[in-house]
Amino acid sequence: MSKETLISKFAQIHESAQIGEGCFIGDFVSIEAGAIVGEQTRIEAFTHIYQNCEVGRNCYIGPHCVIGTDGFGYAQDHIGRSHFTPQIGIVKIENDVKIMAHTSIDRAAFSSTTIGKSSIIGGHSHIAHNIKIGKNATIWPGFVVAGSTKFGDNIELGYRCNCVGHIEVADGFKSESMVIINNNVKEPGHYAGKLLMKKNQWEEVAEGIRESAKWNLPEEI
Amino acid sequence: MILINDIKSKFADLVQEVSITNKDFFENVEPISDACENSLVFANNQKFLEQALDCPAQVIVTNIKLKELCASSNKSFVFANIPDLLVTKILQTYFYSKKIKQQSASIAKSATIEESAKIHSSSYIGESVVIGKNVVIEENCFVGANTVIEDEVTISKDTEIHSQCFIGKRTEIGEACILRAACSVGSLSMLHFTSSEDDRGKVVLKNFVEVGSQTCIDRPTKSETYIGESSKLDNLVKISAGSYLDSFCLITAGVQIGHNARCGKYFTIGGNSFIEPNTVITDQVLCGGMTFVDKDITEKGQYGGIPVQPMKDYLRSMVSLAQIPKLRKILKANA
Numbered sequence: 001m002s003k004e005t006l007i008s009k010f011a012q013i014h015e016s017a018q019i020g021e022g023c024f025i026g027d028f029v030s031i032e033a034g035a036i037v038g039e040q041t042r043i044e045a046f047t048h049i050y051q052n053c054e055v056g057r058n059c060y061i062g063p064h065c066v067i068g069t070d071g072f073g074y075a076q077d078h079i080g081r082s083h084f085t086p087q088i089g090i091v092k093i094e095n096d097v098k099i100m101a102h103t104s105i106d107r108a109a110f111s112s113t114t115i116g117k118s119s120i121i122g123g124h125s126h127i128a129h130n131i132k133i134g135k136n137a138t139i140w141p142g143f144v145v146a147g148s149t150k151f152g153d154n155i156e157l158g159y160r161c162n163c164v165g166h167i168e169v170a171d172g173f174k175s176e177s178m179v180i181i182n183n184n185v186k187e188p189g190h191y192a193g194k195l196l197m198k199k200n201q202w203e204e205v206a207e208g209i210r211e212s213a214k215w216n217l218p219e220e221i
Numbered sequence: 222m223i224l225i226n227d228i229k230s231k232f233a234d235l236v237q238e239v240s241i242t243n244k245d246f247f248e249n250v251e252p253i254s255d256a257c258e259n260s261l262v263f264a265n266n267q268k269f270l271e272q273a274l275d276c277p278a279q280v281i282v283t284n285i286k287l288k289e290l291c292a293s294s295n296k297s298f299v300f301a302n303i304p305d306l307l308v309t310k311i312l313q314t315y316f317y318s319k320k321i322k323q324q325s326a327s328i329a330k331s332a333t334i335e336e337s338a339k340i341h342s343s344s345y346i347g348e349s350v351v352i353g354k355n356v357v358i359e360e361n362c363f364v365g366a367n368t369v370i371e372d373e374v375t376i377s378k379d380t381e382i383h384s385q386c387f388i389g390k391r392t393e394i395g396e397a398c399i400l401r402a403a404c405s406v407g408s409l410s411m412l413h414f415t416s417s418e419d420d421r422g423k424v425v426l427k428n429f430v431e432v433g434s435q436t437c438i439d440r441p442t443k444s445e446t447y448i449g450e451s452s453k454l455d456n457l458v459k460i461s462a463g464s465y466l467d468s469f470c471l472i473t474a475g476v477q478i479g480h481n482a483r484c485g486k487y488f489t490i491g492g493n494s495f496i497e498p499n500t501v502i503t504d505q506v507l508c509g510g511m512t513f514v515d516k517d518i519t520e521k522g523q524y525g526g527i528p529v530q531p532m533k534d535y536l537r538s539m540v541s542l543a544q545i546p547k548l549r550k551i552l553k554a555n556a
Contacts, residue, residue, distance in 0.1 A: 012348050012366040012384070028349070028367045030384040030402070046367075048384050048402035048434070064385075066402045066434035072455040072473060075306040080487045080505070081469055082453055084431070085309040086317030088250075104434045104456040104474075109312075111255045126456050126474035126492070130252065144457075144475040144492040146510070162493050162511050180511055194511075195543055208545035215552055 008045075017049075020057065035068075038095065050107065053091040062101035062123065067091050071106040071113075071129025071147060085109060087129060094119075100141065103127070109147075116153065134171065152188075176202075222246045223261075223315055225280065225297060228307075231314065235307045237285040240298040244279040250312060251278070263308045282308055329366075347384065365402070374407075377428070389440050391423035395450070398426055401434040410439035410462035412480060418442040422462065427451075433458060433474070441480070449486070461498065473510075490514075491525075509535070 007013065007025040017031045020039035027045040031037065035049045038057035043049070047061050050068030055061065073085035089108025093099070093115045100123035105113060108130045115121065116134040122141030127133070131145055134153035143157055146165030155169060158177035163169075169181060172188030180194050193202035224246050229236050247261040253269065256262050256278035264270040264283045267290065273281045274294050283291065285300040301307040326343045328334070332350040340346065344362040353372035358364070362376055365384035370376075374388050379397040382388065386400050389407025400406060407424040422441035426448045432438070433456035438446055441462035449468035454460070458472050461480040466472070471489040478484070479498030488502055491510030496502070502518045509525030509532065518524060526535035 010349065010367075028385065030366050046385050046403065050402075064403055064435065066456070069383075069401045069434045069456065072433065072453070072471075073309075074453060074471065075303065075309040077303065077306055082451060082471060083306060083309050084313075084453075085305075086312040088312065088316050102435060102457075106456070110251050124457065128474065142475075142493075144510075146473070146492060160493070164510065182510075195539060197543070201546075204546040204549075205542060208549040209542075211549065212545070216556070 014051075026063070032068075044101070050091075053093075053107065055093045056095035056097060056117075058096050059093055060098040061093075062099060062103070064102045065099055066104040067093070067099075068107045069104060071109055073109050073129060073147070089113065089129070091115075094135075097121075100125075106147075122159075128165065140177070222248055223311075225299060228299060228311065232301075232307055232310055235301050235303060235310065236299060237302055238288070238300040240291070240300070242295050242297050244297050247278075247280040250308065250316065253278070261308075261311070263304060265304050282311075335372075341378075353390075371407070383434075389424065390420070392440070393423065393425045395426055395428035395430065397429050399431045401432060401436075401456075403435045404432045405437045406432060407440045408437060410441060410480065412462050413442055416442050422446070424448075427468070430454075436460075439480075455492075467504070 004021055005019055005023045008027040010027045011025045011029040013031045014033040016033045017035045019037045022040045023037055024042040029043050030048045032051040034052040036054045041055055041059040043061045044063040046063050047065045053068035068091045070087040074082035075085055087107050087109050089110050090112045091105050091107050092112040094117040096118040097115050098120045102123050103121055103125045105127040106129040114132045119133055119137035121139045124141050125143040128145055128147040130148040132150045134151055136154045138156045140159045142160035145163040148166045149163055151169045152171030154172050156174040158175050161179045163181040167184045169185045170188050173185050174190045176192035190199040192199040225239055225241055229239050248259040251260040253262050253272045253276045256276045258277050260278040261280045262273045262278040264273040270283055270287050280297045282299045282304050284304050285302055288300055291298050326345055328346040329348040331348045332346045334352040335354045337354045338352045338356040340358045341360040343360045344358050346364045347366035349367045350364050351369045355373045356370055358376045359378040361379045363381045367384055368382055368386040370388045371390045374392045376394045377396040380394055382400045383402040385403040387405040392407035421443050424438050424440045424446045427450040429451040430448050431453045433454050435456055436454050436458040438460040439462040446462055447465045449466055451468055452466050452470040454472045455474040457475050459477040463481040464478050465483040467486040469487045470484055473492045475493040476490055478496045481498055482496045482500045484502045485504035487505045490508040494512040496514040500514055505521035506518050507523045512525050512529050513527040515528045523532035525532050
């Protein structure tokens with residue numbers, strides 16, 4: 001363990017974990033075997049980092065975060081019983097990433113769940129197994145994503161967005177709050193609404209919904 | 222090095238057929254994008270199979286229905302009727318060891334344990350754990366650091382409770398359950414502050430239940446919150462007081478279930494959904510992501526939408542929604 005690192009006396013750090021210089025490890029933090037925390041990283045109270053996960057340099061992990069818990073992977077047999085698929089990958093958080101309170105990031109089934117350099121993830125978010133998030137992502141709180149989706153660089157997602165699994169989202173994708181990303185996004189741009197439309201198209205739909213209360217519909221309707 | 226013929230003999234009930242060409246073994250299981258020559262990759266549909274055929278991996282597990290597409294390839298194939306279940310079994314058998322449970326049986330010095338608690342000598346209690354009165358912890362259990370277990374909790378054998386968890390009064394946890402970090406099982410519900418009844422409720426987790434990190438299961442003032450056998454809860458889930466989840470349910474991340482809701486067997490629901498209090502859902506129901514279940518579901522099938530409707534109707538209504546600007550123009554023109 002390097003000098004100048006501040007570690008709370010209530011923190012539990014496994015002897016095989018590596019903590020870089022100038023880190024701050026808060027009260028009741030648990031860091032399991034083989035985990036790596038880069039230099040100048042701050043990990044706030046009650047956060048738990050599971051075995052072999054990697055946190056880069058100059059990162060911030062907020063209180064009550066859980067990094068590297070098993071992904072929600074189950075295979076169903078012929079009568080519908082769920083069998084846990086072992087999650088043997090890791091979580092890799094690159095340098096300068098900020099993760100806010102109560103966020104959980106699942107470890108990959110194989111290889112790694114990756115959060116790209118300089119990304120910011122809001123609180124109460126759930127990043128599932130095998131997710132790849134590119135550089136400079138800004139994700140506002142309440143984001144929930146299913147597994148194996150790949151996000152490009154420079155994305156921005158509004159509050160409480162949802163995303164299905166196994167899709168690819170292009171670089172430069174931006175969305176308003178409460179958007180459901182339910183399909184591949186190949187074009188960058190500003191999207192909105194639960195139909196994943198370009199923002200200007202959704203504004204027309206939303207305007208129509210609001211106006212519909214005043215419509216004089218035919219009597220048979 | 223794992224031989225394909227070993228897979229065939231060990232999982233004879235799942236493997237339909239094998240086709241071995243130049244490579245009869247593999248060393249690791251990888252996603253198609255990261256595969257190397259010695260990898261086994263898994264392709265459960267045509268799109269993934271095409272990618273797998275182009276990747277360096279020489280061993281592919283796929284569905285028996287896709288056999289014809291593999292005829293011209295010189296790679297080795299394992300054909301299964303449920304390929305994802307076969308890969309799960311391979312991972313469980315060859316690549317997975319429960320590292321957490323390899324901790325030797327001991328009780329950390331910094332743990333605070335009431336005298337009346339009964340802890341089996343084969344269990345592990347981590348640093349700074351607090352254990353209340355009359356708690357029973359059976360053999361081979363693991364309790365991670367900083368976990369708090371309140372009075373009269375029963376934890377059956379082979380259960381893992383990871384760090385920073387909270388287990389409230391009278392909770393009953395079955396065999397081989399896994400409670401991941403920072404979850405809260407048996408915490409007081411809001412209803413305690415709106416009712417004058419005494420606190421007599423409890424949470425019951427049956428055998429093989431898994432609870433994700435930061436998930437919260439409330440205890441009611443009376444009766445119980447019940448999670449059936451082999452049900453799995455993802456991260457950030459909220460199960461309110463008095464809810465009843467039957468066996469083999471899958472609840473994904475961010476789902477909130479209102480108080481006294483009842484979900485039948487094999488219930489599956491997508492992320493960020495919400496189930497209204499007192500709702501009853503029958504067996505074998507599947508709900509998509511961000512569904513708002515505001516009324517009972519009495520027939521098995523697939524559902525989605527806000528409010529909930531059968532999946533076909535939901536998809537149709539989504540298409541109709543996109544036509545609203547056109548409808549608006551027509552109505553304006555006719556006005």
